[in-house]
Amino acid sequence: MKKNIAFILTVCVLTSLFTISAVSVGNAKEDIVMYVDSSLALSGGEEKYIDDNRGVSPVVENGRTLVPVRFVAENLGMTVEYDEKDETVTLYNDKYTVVYKIGSNIMTVNGKERMIDPENSAVVAKTVHDRTLIPLRSLAEAIGKKVFYDRGLIIISDTENIYDPKNDKAQLDALISRINVLPKVGTAEYLEKLIGAENGGIYYVKGGVIRNTALAVTEDSAPATGNAPMPAPTPAPQQKSMLAESGSNVSDEYSKTNVQVEGVDEGDVVKTDGKYVYQINGQRIIIARVNPAEQMSITGIIKRDNEQFSPNEIYVDGDRLVVIATVYRYDEPVIYDSAEPAKANNGGLSIAPAPRPIMPPVYRNNVFTRCAVYNISDRSKPVLERTLEIEGNYLSSRKIGNIVYTVSNRWLSYVKPMSETAGVYRDNDKSIDIGYDRVCYFPGFTSANMLTIASIDITLPDKEAKVETMLGGGENVYVSTENMFIASSRYNQDRNTQETLVYKFSLNDGAVTYLCKGAVKGNILNQFSMDEYKGYFRIATTSYVGQEKNNLYILDDTMSQSGSIEGIAPGERIYSARFAGERGYMVTFRQVDPLFVIDLSDPHRPQILGNLKIPGYSDYIHPVDNNHIIGFGKDATLDGFYQGMKMALFDVSDVTKPIEKFNEIIGDRGTESALLRNHRALLWAPEKGILAFPVTVREVNKQNQYGTAYGSLTFSGAYVYDFSTENGFKLRGKISHLSAQDTLKLGEYMDYNKEISRILYTGDNLITTSNAKIQAHSIDTVQLKNEVEIPPERQY
16 A cells, blocks of 8 residues: 655765856755755745755755755655555656665665665665655656755755855855744734743843943044044045055064964954054053154044943944943932822821832843944044944954854843843944844753854944844854854753854854754863864863763764764863864863864864873964964863973874973963963064063072972063974064063062053064053164053043
8 A cells, every 4th residue: 555655764875076156046846945954945036945844844864954855745746655565765756756765875776776875784674653755866867857065055956066165155054044933922912931941030121121221432533642532423435444554554474363273353452563563451442653663652632521431342444443341330229109098197288108118129230232334544532433332241252354243141140131122232323123023032051141243344234233132142252254154052951961052153244144053062162172173163171970081073064973082081071172173182181281182174084193291281382384283271280280381393204103302491380471361462573583472480499399389479571582383483582561670579469550461563573462562672682672651541
């Protein structure tokens, strides 16, 4: 007996290079567009649900994409019949008859047998949950159809190379966004239902205060001669971007921020364009001319009065300065009881009492992430061109070309948004409501946070920002030139372990398109625990079940697991990780520092090639070339007590036997460097043969040598090293912003305003910055050439 049924096909498709321009898709009846994990599809350009059961969607299982065959067959004009007795599936039309037998790796096409997958005999037709799984590639080839695949997007058509994944990314992202739809929050009541149970109820607090909040600030310029009012913001002429030559006439070489991914800029507290230095200094932005050193001076100061304004990071691109800041505003909502009846006083008059609160005040800290773009063609008079404010705490940002992307979290605990809107953001002088129909949520989310990804083109001040808001939150961000990955941790009750969820978004000229999500065991350390390479995502985690163990996972372009190594270094945790092409490096620590070298050339079978155990650990790993890496961290005693700062050059040319080729120990226990917490504090200048970083040195009295003794403060500043893979590290010189008297007065603490935060170079000058001053030293001799003191910030 035969009957038509709904079942699922397995898709086995390969991504290849495409060389022709994109053509229209979805115009023919035979064109089918689907996306992994989406129940919505396109057929002939029309959006359709794949099945009445909204849970039916393409999925990835063991490297195969599974799609519902009824939808596919009907839209290919084929009839599907299932013989329950013989367990055979027959698909036919007037030209082709294709037969699969459940459990067999053999299929027949017009009566001729062939293997379903000649490269893998384990691929068979099978039934799972009353759905028959059949490899789609075998069917497509059997009936002369073409399959296009890109990042989980599947297109079945008659056209070869229907899209070019590189050149047609915008069109492909648009297709994905049509059918890969996250569920919507929809209403305030549903939002409360989604987060109320987890947060124990929500206080009714009026939100969206930004709607009626003016930007009550002033902009000041601070040339060396004193403060003067800045002109009101006016549109400025558009300038070339991407660090093009501008009014600064930059001609000398200068250092760039040490970033994780080439081509993806990261914000920092100090930037330079070769002629000027831009520095976050308290609640101000200092602009100082530093090149030539003889003309060093404070050119301008940007500050915001009448508000709590905290700059986080800045970017500089030609004649534009981008300031990412956190702005705090406060609201004190109180619900009053006005229904109490009037009472007579001693004079016999009937009066109504003053309203009294029926609940305690709920102090709401309204936090906003601001992205402000200044035109700095005149460095003494920066002009505010663009302001974008998003409600929520700043998480991270990146800059790719002219586009700045910001990521923020808005915690919803104890806050019920206004009934008419889920939130609001401000783009220049316009407030835009975020309706509940605009807010999506990640199924299975575990954090009551509104995650907002926003982007602006810094060269087009009047172009509207692109803002995407999702319920779910994020904790760490990794960005490649093509995609953004946002990681969030959750507790898996079924497995009794922590997991990391990773959400993948496509980035394209400011547009942000949600693609998919993945999940792995354990928690990550920071952004360097994540990486993307040739379409694969790599992530290193530490998990705890009885004891700490470390893992490495490789996920494919749909965020499905491709390969893994679990249980690395039991009893230890990851202190640093770094991925470099087809290699991965992992440092774990308990008493000694095992450095693991991992081969990632086969994403399905990663393997540890070698390891090296030495005292201490690395907090940050910096690749030098294909055969060398530097670890920056701490030395340690054999019983596990950390000591002074340590630099080590590792030779990994023989990956099975990595060696510590050179090392340098700085100070004793208590010595610290911003580099150990922030990679952007490293000046990496191989073209100059140097590296440098800020450091605060503590040294132990020789009579007090036991391993747990903290040293006394002896130096604060920067160390500058000659470096090469042949000769290792040689101290070229030290730089400090402390005067001789400051040094003599050193105790256990020092004036933090004189701590050097960053070391840069412009031309032949090393530039060091602190809150108190900016200095220029000769890059060759490390001798002081000039300095400029920064006026202290006004104290409130």
